[in-house]
Amino acid sequence: MIMSSTEFFRNLPPKECAKCGDNIEEMADCYNHECEDCEAEIH
Numbered sequence: 001m002i003m004s005s006t007e008f009f010r011n012l013p014p015k016e017c018a019k020c021g022d023n024i025e026e027m028a029d030c031y032n033h034e035c036e037d038c039e040a041e042i043h
Helices: 005-010 036-040
Strands: none
Touching: none
16 A cells, blocks of 8 residues: 555654754755754864
């Protein structure tokens, strides 16, 4: 049986920061891979 797209997206795990692993609050037009704290650090 094929899963509906709504069910697929509902079952995705929360997005995690690539550096520290904390959950990132997702926004519609946000493609960040790091949380705000890690992004603010000087590289």
